[in-house]
Amino acid sequence: MPISRRFENSYAEDLQGLYVPWQGQDWPDPGLLLINTPLAQELGLDAQALQSPEGVAMLSGHALPDSARPLAQAYAGHQFGGFSPQLGDGRALLVGEIIDPQGHRWDLHLKGSGRTPFARGGDGRAVLGPVLREYLISEAMSALGVPTTRALAACTTGEKVLRQFGPEPGAVLARTAASHLRVGTFQFFAARGEKDKLRLLLDYAVARHDPDLTGASDAALRFLGRVGARQARLVAQWMGLGFIHGVMNTDNTTISGETIDYGPCAFMDRYDPATVFSSIDQMGRYAYGNQPAIVLWNLARLAEALLPLIDTDEERAIARASEVIEDTRAIYRRAWLEVFSRKLGLDAPDETLIDGMHELWTGQGVDFTSFFRALPDALNGRTEGLADLFETPGDTLTAWLAQYRAAISDPDRAIARMSECNPVYIPRNHLVEEALSAASEKGDMAPFTALLARVQAPFSPVDGAERYAQPAPTDAPQIVTFCGT
Ligand code: AMP
Ligand code: MG
Numbered sequence: 001m002p003i004s005r006r007f008e009n010s011y012a013e014d015l016q017g018l019y020v021p022w023q024g025q026d027w028p029d030p031g032l033l034l035i036n037t038p039l040a041q042e043l044g045l046d047a048q049a050l051q052s053p054e055g056v057a058m059l060s061g062h063a064l065p066d067s068a069r070p071l072a073q074a075y076a077g078h079q080f081g082g083f084s085p086q087l088g089d090g091r092a093l094l095v096g097e098i099i100d101p102q103g104h105r106w107d108l109h110l111k112g113s114g115r116t117p118f119a120r121g122g123d124g125r126a127v128l129g130p131v132l133r134e135y136l137i138s139e140a141m142s143a144l145g146v147p148t149t150r151a152l153a154a155c156t157t158g159e160k161v162l163r164q165f166g167p168e169p170g171a172v173l174a175r176t177a178a179s180h181l182r183v184g185t186f187q188f189f190a191a192r193g194e195k196d197k198l199r200l201l202l203d204y205a206v207a208r209h210d211p212d213l214t215g216a217s218d219a220a221l222r223f224l225g226r227v228g229a230r231q232a233r234l235v236a237q238w239m240g241l242g243f244i245h246g247v248m249n250t251d252n253t254t255i256s257g258e259t260i261d262y263g264p265c266a267f268m269d270r271y272d273p274a275t276v277f278s279s280i281d282q283m284g285r286y287a288y289g290n291q292p293a294i295v296l297w298n299l300a301r302l303a304e305a306l307l308p309l310i311d312t313d314e315e316r317a318i319a320r321a322s323e324v325i326e327d328t329r330a331i332y333r334r335a336w337l338e339v340f341s342r343k344l345g346l347d348a349p350d351e352t353l354i355d356g357m358h359e360l361w362t363g364q365g366v367d368f369t370s371f372f373r374a375l376p377d378a379l380n381g382r383t384e385g386l387a388d389l390f391e392t393p394g395d396t397l398t399a400w401l402a403q404y405r406a407a408i409s410d411p412d413r414a415i416a417r418m419s420e421c422n423p424v425y426i427p428r429n430h431l432v433e434e435a436l437s438a439a440s441e442k443g444d445m446a447p448f449t450a451l452l453a454r455v456q457a458p459f460s461p462v463d464g465a466e467r468y469a470q471p472a473p474t475d476a477p478q479i480v481t482f483c484g485t
Contacts, residue, residue, distance in 0.1 A: 007096025024061025025114030029158025077251030088118030230257025345414025
């Protein structure tokens with residue numbers, strides 16, 4: 001096999017009933033557009049071999065190696081609050097699992113590899129713009145230290161695919177993940193009342209993500225707590241970056257705690273908790289400020305699915321699961337305070353200061369990312385840059401700054417810490433749009449490549465790259481994002 005390692009197939013072997021064996025589409029002209037060489041190396045894959053015709057055939061789903069047992073995963077899920085008992089990979093394949101040199105197991109997954117039995121009305125395709133978007137934003141998240149699926153490669157298929165605004169180049173994203181188990185995977189068996197299969201799934205998930213719980217009599221309850229803690233910490237990190245996932249359905253909520261499915265996601269420029277970019281999120285269900293409540297709601301759906309495994313007495317199971325959800329609420333609050341403490345360079349969380357900072361921003365149109373990069377100067381007494389970010393800087397800002405300075409015992413140390421967690425470069429919406437349209441409409445990858453380089457090193461300012469650090473002009477049109485990757 002060209003990529004030097006064989007696939008393992010634990011999902012295919014252990015989880016009958018949770019997938020359909022399936023193959024990728026034969027493409028007219030599969031071609032490699034991007035390969036993530038550092039990730040290939042981390043995985044112990046031969047990046048050269050991945051670029052050979054056999055490698056490209058695999059990465060595009062055109063022809064898979066013999067050791068793969070490709071399949072489309074089944075799952076259920078609450079989408080915008082409404083339950084679908086059967087969703088599943090409509091245009092994706094799990095190729096198999098790769099064991100990296102450290103012994104960690106990673107899924108290799110293709111998105112856009114053709115229709116599957118779960119496609120419903122969909123065409124099974126993905127198009128270039130959204131594939132590049134997921135590549136770019138997942139790489140940015142990884143560089144920002146946020147748990148996420150990773151992009152290994154982007155391929156073109158040689159097909160044109162009809163979408164809302166006309167024909168677009170067809171593409172396939174090859175991505176890796178600690179697993180593709182989701183809250184919706186558990187909901188699939190739970191909705192069918194298949195308790196034995198649910199138990200098998202729990203055992204599988206525990207072995208893969210929480211092996212220390214193997215065999216514990218209260219494994220289901222503790223597993224719920226682990227997933228809750230991972231998701232709570234994940235969303236706290238999103239909040240610290242102004243990241244809006246945009247489609248936090250339970251089928252897009254992982255068991256591993258990784259960010260998954262970068263469809264309509266975007267980073268908020270000007271602080272406003274009600275910010276929504278997705279064209280389909282009319283009610284603002286997945287707005288920036290709602291994400292913490294939604295993650296708990298999604299956890300409650302996982303709890304419901306696990307109830308029969310938590311306790312045979314339903315009332316007792318509900319009481320125990322509810323406690324875990326309450327604990328997760330507290331874990332989230334602590335994680336959120338820690339995230340913002342780090343961003344402020346504090347030695348210890350300071351609730352008054354952090355809550356006060358959020359109040360300070362309200363209605364001021366403050367660019368979220370720039371605020372934190374302006375703090376070091378403000379600590380050193382040069383407050384103009386910070387004040388300029390506010391529509392009406394005034395006494396409340398002055399008072400908050402005084403409180404902030406008083407909380408910092410060693411400004412140099414604080415500044416050094418802050419520069420490691422407050423990015424200069426995030427994938428700002430206007431830059432993302434510019435890079436994706438150049439690639440899709442003109443076949444020009446240069447703006448994409450330049451932006452990717454910046455967001456892959458988000459904490460290192462580069463001379464001449466000031467434009468990448470700046471917010472969109474205030475008169476720029478409001479960006480709207482769409483689901484279909
Ligand atoms: P997402 O919002 O990307 O998480 O997708 C939700 C569900 O719709 C998943 O089951 C996808 O596999 C499916 N889906 C989305 N787009 C397509 C498409 N073009 N063809 C087939 N299935 C799709
Ligand atoms: Mg999804």
